[in-house]
Amino acid sequence: MAKVFIYPATSLILSDLVSRHGHTPLSSAVAIRERIQTAGLESPPLQITPEEPKKGLKWAAVEVPAGVRGRMALYGPMIGECEAAIIINDADLAFGCMGCARTNELIKFLLRQKDIPKLDLNYPKNEDEGVKFVAAIKRFLDGLGGAK
Amino acid sequence: MTEYTPVHVGTVTKYIVVESFEITPADLAIRGYEVSNGAMIKETCFGLVVSGKPDEVDRIVEEVRKVDPDHIFVKDRGFPPGDPRRCRANLGGARPGYHGMEFEMTVIPYVSHGLEELKKQNAATVPAPANPLAHESLDITSLQKLIDAQES
Numbered sequence: 187m188a189k190v191f192i193y194p195a196t197s198l199i200l201s202d203l204v205s206r207h208g209h210t211p212l213s214s215a216v217a218i219r220e221r222i223q224t225a226g227l228e229s230p231p232l233q234i235t236p237e238e239p240k241k242g243l244k245w246a247a248v249e250v251p252a253g254v255r256g257r258m259a260l261y262g263p264m265i266g267e268c269e270a271a272i273i274i275n276d277a278d279l280a281f282g283c284m285g286c287a288r289t290n291e292l293i294k295f296l297l298r299q300k301d302i303p304k305l306d307l308n309y310p311k312n313e314d315e316g317v318k319f320v321a322a323i324k325r326f327l328d329g330l331g332g333a334k
Numbered sequence: 335m336t337e338y339t340p341v342h343v344g345t346v347t348k349y350i351v352v353e354s355f356e357i358t359p360a361d362l363a364i365r366g367y368e369v370s371n372g373a374m375i376k377e378t379c380f381g382l383v384v385s386g387k388p389d390e391v392d393r394i395v396e397e398v399r400k401v402d403p404d405h406i407f408v409k410d411r412g413f414p415p416g417d418p419r420r421c422r423a424n425l426g427g428a429r430p431g432y433h434g435m436e437f438e439m440t441v442i443p444y445v446s447h448g449l450e451e452l453k454k455q456n457a458a459t460v461p462a463p464a465n466p467l468a469h470e471s472l473d474i475t476s477l478q479k480l481i482d483a484q485e486s
Binding site: 194196197199203205214215217218221223224225227228229230232275276278279306307308310311312313315316317318319320321322324328 | 335336337338339340342343344345346347349351407408409410411412413417419420431433434435437438441442443444445446447448449451452457458460461462463464465466467
């Protein structure tokens, strides 16, 4: 059972297809759940404390906005532990301000730097593309081996 | 700063999203309650939110998915149902994160079709989708057309 990083990290489709084929999707919900279930100082809504931008220094330099470093404290460890990645390149839903947009660029850069199996796709725009999309993901995940 | 004491520690929460012409969230909720053994199940406009111990939630998801496997999609959620930091009953407007799901709901019918088709055919025989990273160079015919259009 491989740990597969999905981009966009909130994607319902990727999260479902990865778990459907017996692997573990690494999504932002898992990182958020870990924080909101850990006792500490109250920092609503996401329990992101001033410690997170400090942890983010591992992936982004100190002059990079704190929004990027704070987000990297969520995604960085997951990129570190992932064994494969599926990236959707035309995800309009992953737009955002300086923090989100630059974090997304950094996530994709780090994934491309890492020596792991990667699958690059676009969202399907019709039924034929839907079949190709699902088949490509199935072939990729079956190729990883160790499915539950 | 105030001390933070988490609630529902050790639980997982999952969204069960249904996109079907035959099944409604109410049908899924009934099935969920039938098989549930202590998990919290909330019916929503798009499906269910199930929260509880990981094994129990996985079992409910597995059972509920059997109702319509190609049209039911599942993903993790960080917050438990009704959490005041996320629930729109307290905040107003759409829940943060709903817009992403709303966008993907426009694509999900194609994915459902793909799942149905792959039951009839082998995935290995389906051609690969276009590579989004491939740089498509301008072919000579198109270039000639552009030059002609400029000159005329």
